Amino acid sequence: MEMEELIQETKVYNCVECGKCNATCPISWFEAEYSPRLIAKKALEGFIDVREEKIWSCMSCQLCSDRCPLEVDYPKFIWGLRAEALKYGIEEAAYVNELEQLFLDGEMDKDIGIVREITAGKTSVEGQDGGIVTSLLTAGMEKGLFDSAIVVHREDGxxxxxxxxxxxxxxxxxxxxxxxxxxxxxxxVEAIIEGGGKRIAIVALPCSIYGIRRIQKVFSDVELYTIGLFCFENFSFDLLNLRVSEILEVDLGLADKIDVKKGKFVVYIEGEEKSCDVDELQEAVRESCVFCTDFTARLADISVGSVGSPDGYSTVIIRSKKGDELLGLLKDLETTSVDRNEIAKLAQLKKKRGVEKLEEV
Ligand code: SF4
Ligand code: SF4
Ligand code: SF4
Known part of the structure; x- marks a missing residue:
């Protein structure tokens, strides 16, 4: 896509330089030289250089576009700039590898990233797929490794x-x-600013872990334990709710649990189990997800997901000493073997899709 076309398609021409994107962007709070407003302005003035490292600061969280008063689709715009950078041989992998070297320590696997240990595990704690994430967080908190944890609750259903x-x-x-x-x-970021560098654990998706590592690079005082979740793609709640109500005729807000397994989206509701193909929900997938190439949260201290493990277990990939330390706290951990090929296959598939989508821009 030509620059002019990209600017049109992503509505960058609407930008009035209000700066709301900068105020919203968690990365620009830490990386002083990163400014979505300035990148948009430079593009409009014809001075943007796609070889600049700055265009790799964005973690595609879409907070800026959600809050932009002029509907500028900034994350898509950035992916367009990255597509241009590809023509100069500049790839995301270079930035990911730099962060891997900085924060992780183990054997490199080209598909699933740095690995110190990989296993399928479950604990006595109730939770999705073996309760591993809940167990890691409760054990870490009880043993005083961290004082708080950033997690995700359900609200309004x-x-x-x-x-x-x-x-x-x-x-x-x-x-x-x-x-x-x-x-x-x-x-x-709010917790760091308010708490002044407390010890914190965070459970996050691969894209967010990328952002966290970029923040850590410039703000090394913060003591973080990062738990990454496997992610092939993710949904926008309103679109998902709409689509699920059309296909399965249920209100997602009333569901007891949802699950994605072997290509099926499963809703557990009022004692029943209803499911559809994940492919039927494509229009509810977040826009940035189609460009994303990281399935296993390559930059986390520990990555967790169901792929590669038997039912009732989670796959656990330890990637750093901190990950070792955290997993070592689980005294009731039961382990079994992992199907590493299954994980690699999905990681390759996601990477292929992301690269192809970027080349199409
Ligand atoms: S929030 Fe939107 S209009 Fe305001 S500076 Fe950012 S891109 Fe431009
Ligand atoms: S999408 Fe990128 S620029 Fe926008 S808020 Fe998130 S990290 Fe910042
Ligand atoms: S697919 Fe990538 S961009 Fe989308 S939510 Fe998952 S990690 Fe984030």
Whole structure:
């Protein structure tokens, strides 16, 4: 896509330089030189250089576009600039690899990232797929590794809301997958600013972990434990609710649990189980997800997901000493073997889709 066309399509020409995107963007709060407003302005003035590192600061959280008064689709605009950067041989992988070297320590696997240990695990704690995330957070909090944890609660039915959990009860309330994006990084940044560098754990999607590592790079005082969730794609709640009510004739807001397994989207509601193909929900997928290439949360201290494990277990990938330390707290951990090929296959598929979509821009 030519620059002029990209500017038109993403409505960058609407920009009035109000600066709301900068005020909203968790990355620009820490990376002083990163300014979505300025990047939009430079593009409008014809001075944008797609070889600048700045265009790789964005983590596609869409907070700026949600709050832009002139409907500028800034994340899509950034993906368009990245597509241009590809023509100069500049790829996302270079920035991810730099962060991997900085924060992680283990053997490199080209598909699933740095690995110190990989296993399928479950604990006695009730939670989705083995209760691993809940167990890690409660154990870390009880042993004093961190004072709070950024997690996602349900609100208004099944809408995801990122919160700062200060106690084990709030951590337990967050168990269960939501399959929606929630602004965990925004909550983290608020917690850092308000708490002055407390020790914090965060459970987040791969895109958010990328943003967190960029923040950590310039704000090294913060003591963080990052737990990444496997993610192939994610939904916007309002669109998902609408689509699910059309296909399954249920109100997602009343669901007890939702799950994505083997290509099916499953809703557990009023003692029943209703499901449809995930492919039928494509119009509810967040726009940025189609460009995303990270399935396994390559930059997290520990990555967790159901793919590759038997029912009732979670796959757990340890990628750093902090990850080791955290997993070591689980005294009731039961383990079994992981199907590493299954994880690699999905990771390759996601990468292929992201690269192809970027080349199409
Ligand atoms: S919020 Fe929208 S209009 Fe305001 S500076 Fe950012 S892109 Fe421009
Ligand atoms: S999408 Fe998120 S990270 Fe990217 S510029 Fe907007 S607010 Fe910042
Ligand atoms: S697919 Fe990527 S961009 Fe979308 S929510 Fe998952 S990690 Fe984030």
């Amino acid at each position: 099944f809408r995801a809301k990122a919160i700062v959990a200060e106690n084990v009860e709030d951590v337990i309330k967050a168990s269960g997958s939501k399959y929606q994006f929630a602004p965990t990084v925004e909550r983290l």
